[in-house]
Amino acid sequence: MKTLVVCSGGMDSVTLAYHVKRERELTRLISFDYGQRHKKELDFAAMAAADLEVPHEIIDISSLAKFLTGSALTDDIEVPEGHYAEENMQTTVVPNRNAIFLTIAFGVAAGEKSSAVAAAVHSGDHFIYSDCRVEFIDAFRTMQNLALEGVSEVDLYTPYVNSSKADIARIGAELGVPFEKTWSCYKGGDRHCGRCGTCVERLEAFHLAGAKDQTVYEDTDYWRQVCPV
Amino acid sequence: MKTLVVCSGGMDSVTLAYHVKRERELTRLISFDYGQRHKKELDFAAMAAADLEVPHEIIDISSLAKFLTGSALTDDIEVPEGHYAEENMQTTVVPNRNAIFLTIAFGVAAGEKSSAVAAAVHSGDHFIYSDCRVEFIDAFRTMQNLALEGVSEVDLYTPYVNSSKADIARIGAELGVPFEKTWSCYKGGDRHCGRCGTCVERLEAFHLAGAKDQTVYEDTDYWRQVCPV
Numbered sequence: 001m002k003t004l005v006v007c008s009g010g011m012d013s014v015t016l017a018y019h020v021k022r023e024r025e026l027t028r029l030i031s032f033d034y035g036q037r038h039k040k041e042l043d044f045a046a047m048a049a050a051d052l053e054v055p056h057e058i059i060d061i062s063s064l065a066k067f068l069t070g071s072a073l074t075d076d077i078e079v080p081e082g083h084y085a086e087e088n089m090q091t092t093v094v095p096n097r098n099a100i101f102l103t104i105a106f107g108v109a110a111g112e113k114s115s116a117v118a119a120a121v122h123s124g125d126h127f128i129y130s131d132c133r134v135e136f137i138d139a140f141r142t143m144q145n146l147a148l149e150g151v152s153e154v155d156l157y158t159p160y161v162n163s164s165k166a167d168i169a170r171i172g173a174e175l176g177v178p179f180e181k182t183w184s185c186y187k188g189g190d191r192h193c194g195r196c197g198t199c200v201e202r203l204e205a206f207h208l209a210g211a212k213d214q215t216v217y218e219d220t221d222y223w224r225q226v227c228p229v
Numbered sequence: 230m231k232t233l234v235v236c237s238g239g240m241d242s243v244t245l246a247y248h249v250k251r252e253r254e255l256t257r258l259i260s261f262d263y264g265q266r267h268k269k270e271l272d273f274a275a276m277a278a279a280d281l282e283v284p285h286e287i288i289d290i291s292s293l294a295k296f297l298t299g300s301a302l303t304d305d306i307e308v309p310e311g312h313y314a315e316e317n318m319q320t321t322v323v324p325n326r327n328a329i330f331l332t333i334a335f336g337v338a339a340g341e342k343s344s345a346v347a348a349a350v351h352s353g354d355h356f357i358y359s360d361c362r363v364e365f366i367d368a369f370r371t372m373q374n375l376a377l378e379g380v381s382e383v384d385l386y387t388p389y390v391n392s393s394k395a396d397i398a399r400i401g402a403e404l405g406v407p408f409e410k411t412w413s414c415y416k417g418g419d420r421h422c423g424r425c426g427t428c429v430e431r432l433e434a435f436h437l438a439g440a441k442d443q444t445v446y447e448d449t450d451y452w453r454q455v456c457p458v
Contacts, residue, residue: 021368034329054366057296059292059293059296060292061290061292061333063288063289064288064336064337066331066341067286067288067336067337067341068339068340069337082320086357089389090431094338094371095335095339095340095377095380095381096332096333096335096336096339096377097336098376099335099336099373099376100329100332100333102332103308103325103328103329103331103332104290104293104329106324106325106328107293107296107297107324107325107326107328107329108293108296108297108315110296110324111296112296120327130375130376130377130378130379130380131375131376131377133375135375136372136375138314139368139371139375140371140372140376141373142366142372143328143369143371144328145367146326146359146360146361146362146364146365146368147325147327147359147369148324148325148359148360149359151359152324152326154358167376190361199382218322
């Protein structure tokens with residue numbers, strides 16, 4: 001089943017790419033340049049595609065950046081530190097980002113005659129990203145079936161929608177994903193900061209999964225202060 | 230109620246822009262550069278925005294063009310002539326175009342704190358564009374409510390979804406829309422060709438509405454051969 005993977009270069013979507021490569025016919029990885037402050041993640045997505053021997057396409061929608069405002073991921077707002085469940089993480093919401101990525105991915109899939117778009121949304125995203133919840137995924141699938149009726153049949157494949165990030169770390173470890181070749185940090189330093197929401201979530205996930213993580217972090221202890229483990 | 234209008238520069242969306250300007254608070258017109266072969270329509274959208282004294286934004290998603298293939302609107306395939314209800318009009322389908330435009334428009338609306346996105350889909354589109362049907366519009370609205378829950382409240386305003394193009398011609402005439410300053414033709418000539426699907430539909434609509442049309446067409450008679458009126 002021909003499937004393309006929406007890949008940010010983070011551990012979730014890279015794990016998903018390895019997962020699809022094993023189970024299905026992986027056609028390509030697609031990433032988005034949406035005017036994010038740090039484009040480092042795109043290099044990690046390209047690296048994953050090279051390792052998986054599939055094409056990598058960066059779709060440039062950076063002209064949208066000036067409209068999708070008010071987010072620490074695109075604007076000059078300080079990236080918040082701490083746990084995702086906290087109030088300040090709202091500044092990492094880019095309005096409608098997932099819905100935009102997914103409709104474009106469905107257009108690409110229809111164009112290349114793929115049967116599915118795979119996306120690595122997981123239950124840890126549900127707290128703050130409303131467009132990562134099961135209800136959204138179901139409604140999105142219904143909308144797409146109607147939009148492409150008579151044109152193309154494309155399904156949305158989200159195997160981690162009810163899984164935690166720790167589950168993904170476990171699955172990735174089994175698949176032999178080289179986690180040190182994935183990038184999560186919202187800050188754009190040389191190394192993962194260990195303090196922003198996504199670094200904290202990443203460190204916690206590896207701890208819970210008991211999985212090995214070769215990633216080098218600036219701060220390896222901070223996450224313990226903010227996580228209830 | 231702050232509302233932005235997705236405007237192609239055609240008679241439907243320009244009429245909608247005048248309609249929204251009268252009934253609501255029109256914030257801006259947005260158009261898309263999706264790598265369409267003829268960009269002339271974008272100039273007409275800009276003209277409408279100037280006449281309505283609102284900003285016009287062209288959102289550049291032309292990097293998608295090479296993926297959204299197989300359409301006479303983006304590729305080097307001959308634009309078909311005749312009536313929309315015919316089989317050959319399938320080549321004017323750009324996969325997932327409306328869904329992509331609308332999710333981006335919702336992101337822009339959320340960013341500018343608008344309450345609605347207005348789009349000029351109408352019943353004449355239903356034959357061949359599955360992403361213009363009432364069922365799609367309803368499913369899209371549901372998906373967006375879930376995607377933006379807790380972030381923003383944006384509605385989809387489609388007042389013409391059950392109207393014919395002739396109804397739109399009537400409404401536009403009442404609103405004083407300068408139809409000669411709208412562009413429908415799929416070919417990129419100096420004047421409307423009068424033979425492609427959208428020209429035929431346009432000429433038929435003005436005839437049925439009994440509305441005045443100052444537009445100059447290359448061929449003013451062809452439409453009568455292919456329309457059942």
